[in-house]
Structures are given as C-alpha cells and as structure tokens.
Amino acid sequence: MTDDSETVVATDPVTGEEIDVPADVEVGEIIDSPITGAELEVVAVDPITLEEAPELEEDWGE
Amino acid sequence: MSDSLTVGILYSRIRRDEKLLLEALRERDHDVRKIDVRKERFDIEKPPEAFEDVDVLIDRCLSTSRSLYITRFAESYGIPIVNSAETAQVCADKAHNSLALKEAGVPTPRTEVAFTKETALEIVESFGYPCVLKPVIGSWGRLMAKIDSRDAAEAIFEHKATLGHYEHKVFYIQEFVEKGGRDIRVVALDGEPVAAMVRSSDHWLTNAAKGAETAEFELDDRALELVKKASDAVGGGLLGVDLMETGDDYTVHEVNHNVEFKALDGVVEENVPARLVDWLEENYAEGEQ
Known part of the structure; x- marks a missing residue:
C-alpha cells in the first residue's frame, strides 16, 4: 500500500497553480484543493489531471 | 484461494x-x-x-x-x-422502505404520507409536536425537518409545495422517536451483520455525514433478528440497516442500499471491506450463483 504521506504535484484547474496530491489517487476520486477548498475530480493519473468536480446533487447519498 | x-x-x-x-x-x-x-x-x-x-x-x-x-x-x-x-x-424511497418494513413485521416508526400541504398539516396535528418531515428521496440527513409547532409546519409545507421538485410534494411524516441521542448503523450482508456502530450527537440528526460521534456496538439477539428481517424485507444484499433504541426494543427507521462503510470500518475491529470481498467470493465465484 502506498504511504499516505507520499504526494505528487498536479495543476489546480481553478487557479492554474501547482498543488500536492496523494500519490495513490484513483481516477474518479475527489480531492479538496488546498488553495481554494473546491472539490476536484481526478480524471487521469498518468500524469495526474484534475478537473472541477460536479456539484452535489439532491439524489446523491446512500 | x-x-x-x-x-x-x-x-x-x-x-x-x-x-x-x-x-x-x-x-x-x-x-x-x-x-x-x-x-x-x-x-x-x-x-x-x-x-x-x-x-x-x-x-x-x-x-x-x-x-x-x-x-x-x-x-x-x-x-x-x-x-x-x-x-x-425499495430502499431508494423512504415510503417504499417504510411499507416493506411494516409488511415484514419489523417495528418501524409511525409514518404517514400526504400529497397536499393541507392534509400534511392534518397529519402533524394528529401526531403532535415534535414530529419529523423527510424527503422521500434523499440521504445524509439533508432536508430533514423536526417540526416543533404548527407555524413551523405551515412554513415548511408551503416552501416545499412551492419551491420543490415534484417529489417534495409527497409529504412523508414520521413520529419523533426519543432515541437517547443516538442510533445504530449495521452493515449487513444478506441479513448477516458485518459490524455495527452507534452514532451519537447532541443534534437530533445522528448521521455520520452530519458529524455524529461513532463507536462500535454489540448487537443483541433482538437486534440480530431485526437486521435479518429488515434485510429480507428489502430483498437482501449489501445493506446499511439503521435502528433506534426505544427503551425495551428497537425500531428500524431505514435500510440503505448503497451503504457507506468507511466510518464503520474506522471504529470496529472487523475489516469491513475484507468481509465484503469474502461475501462476493462466496456468492459470485464460478458455480456459486
């Protein structure tokens, strides 16, 4: 298992700045931007590419 | 292997x-x-x-x-x-969920449904205050209302009827259960519990998603029986069964079909995802279906 503290650099799609993200992220995973706090979706992992995540919808849940 | x-x-x-x-x-x-x-x-x-x-x-x-x-x-x-x-x-809609539990003889909170705000008001007046209004579709404690007075009821029903999606015009009203500030979440596989936890909060909503504190919970024979019956009532599978303690018994308020288990996995000794994989292997490996 990847060490949780291991990170790689990716580009924040909102600000264009470089941010650290966990190295073991999966496509489809959501991370919080350390700059804006916005939810970002991992859309590719080689290299790690991020997009703004879809907003929460009313029928989401368990 | x-x-x-x-x-x-x-x-x-x-x-x-x-x-x-x-x-x-x-x-x-x-x-x-x-x-x-x-x-x-x-x-x-x-x-x-x-x-x-x-x-x-x-x-x-x-x-x-x-x-x-x-x-x-x-x-x-x-x-x-x-x-x-x-x-x-069955699980996606709280009214279907309540009916399935009732039909299976599982204790579940008193519940009524109405289609107009006037009739919904009649229900809350007959239930007395507080009572609870829930969206028929929804999760994580969102859009739940504890109604403490007729004024509040009128305002909430008016807002839902005017602003809501058509599903909000289905008024699902439930008695308020004094649950001692906590409820129980059981993750079960075809009615067999994997593990259980209590979710405690000072707030009347005790969803983990709302920040409730969680701790492992040991199920007694009655809870085990109700989890099995509740699971069977909705067709079985990988489920989250939610119970409240009512003093001398339990009441099952909901069964979730797309259960989140990260919070449970974090508080119990059992390796929850490993148990899920065991179950998949037992049920879906070649020749097991």
Whole structure:
C-alpha cells in the first residue's frame, strides 16, 4: 500500500497553480484543493489531471 | 484461494468507501473493472462493452436515479448486480422502505404520507409536536425537518409545495422517536451483520455525514433478528440497516442500499471491506450463483 504521506504535484484547474496530491489517487476520486477548498475530480493519473468536480446533487447519498 | 472474480464497480465518484473496496479486491488479485456510469450508454438490446465477462457488478453510484436504472439494466442483461433492482427500488424511497418494513413485521416508526400541504398539516396535528418531515428521496440527513409547532409546519409545507421538485410534494411524516441521542448503523450482508456502530450527537440528526460521534456496538439477539428481517424485507444484499433504541426494543427507521462503510470500518475491529470481498467470493465465484 502506498504511504499516505507520499504526494505528487498536479495543476489546480481553478487557479492554474501547482498543488500536492496523494500519490495513490484513483481516477474518479475527489480531492479538496488546498488553495481554494473546491472539490476536484481526478480524471487521469498518468500524469495526474484534475478537473472541477460536479456539484452535489439532491439524489446523491446512500 | 478462491477463483478470481471479475468485478465491475459502477461509480461516478470514488469515495473512501469505494477506495477501501478496490484495495480489498486487488489485494486478493481479483480483476477489478472501474466503470464510470457517466460515460456509458445503456442499450435495451445489449450491455455496454465494459460489462463484458464481469462476474458481478457492484452499484456504487452516488446518484439514486442512476442506481435505479443501472440495476434494472444489469438484470435485463442477465448480469448479477449488488444490490438488486428490487432492493434499490425499495430502499431508494423512504415510503417504499417504510411499507416493506411494516409488511415484514419489523417495528418501524409511525409514518404517514400526504400529497397536499393541507392534509400534511392534518397529519402533524394528529401526531403532535415534535414530529419529523423527510424527503422521500434523499440521504445524509439533508432536508430533514423536526417540526416543533404548527407555524413551523405551515412554513415548511408551503416552501416545499412551492419551491420543490415534484417529489417534495409527497409529504412523508414520521413520529419523533426519543432515541437517547443516538442510533445504530449495521452493515449487513444478506441479513448477516458485518459490524455495527452507534452514532451519537447532541443534534437530533445522528448521521455520520452530519458529524455524529461513532463507536462500535454489540448487537443483541433482538437486534440480530431485526437486521435479518429488515434485510429480507428489502430483498437482501449489501445493506446499511439503521435502528433506534426505544427503551425495551428497537425500531428500524431505514435500510440503505448503497451503504457507506468507511466510518464503520474506522471504529470496529472487523475489516469491513475484507468481509465484503469474502461475501462476493462466496456468492459470485464460478458455480456459486
């Protein structure tokens, strides 16, 4: 298992700045931007590419 | 070592729960296929290529509407899916959920449904205050209202009737249960508990998603019986059964079909995702279906 503290650099799609993200992220995973706090979706992992995540919808849940 | 499974994980967002499940499946060398439902086309004639040769699909869609359609399509294609379309249908809607529990003889809070705000007001007046208004579709404690007075009831019903989606015009009203500041979440596989936790809060809502404190909970014989009956009532599968303590018994207020288990996995000794994989191996390996 990847060490949780291991990170790689990716580009924040909102600000264009470089941010650290966990190295073991999966496509489809959501991370919080350390700059804006916005939810970002991992859309590719080689290299790690991020997009703004879809907003929460009313029928989401368990 | 059991036979390797090809498991299709249907998702639109990988939560911590899905990540735990993916890790547990990969650790046992199962072939895991992540299928982003946003990118798939569902033909009534034939399954999408992504479904080819999967032994079992696991519906982990966050969206209830997607879940309802995907489970139905999977069954039409003849592909096993966890959970079944029937289970998704019953659990997705709180009124269906309540009816299934009642019909199975599982104690569940007194509940009535009305279709107009005037009739909804009659219900709350007869229930007395406080009582609880819930959206028939929804989760994580969102849009739940504890109604403390007639004035509050009138305002809430007016807002829902005017501003809401048509589903908000179905008024699902439930008695307020004095649950001692906590409820119980059980993750169960075909009615067999994997583990349970209590969720405690000073707030009347005790959802983990609302920040409730969680701790492991040991189920007694009565709770075990009710979990099994509640699971059977909705068609079984991988479920989250929610109970409240009522003093000398329990009441089951909900069964969740797309259960989140990360909070439970964090507080119990049991390895929850590993148990899920055990169950998949037992039920979906070649010759087990």
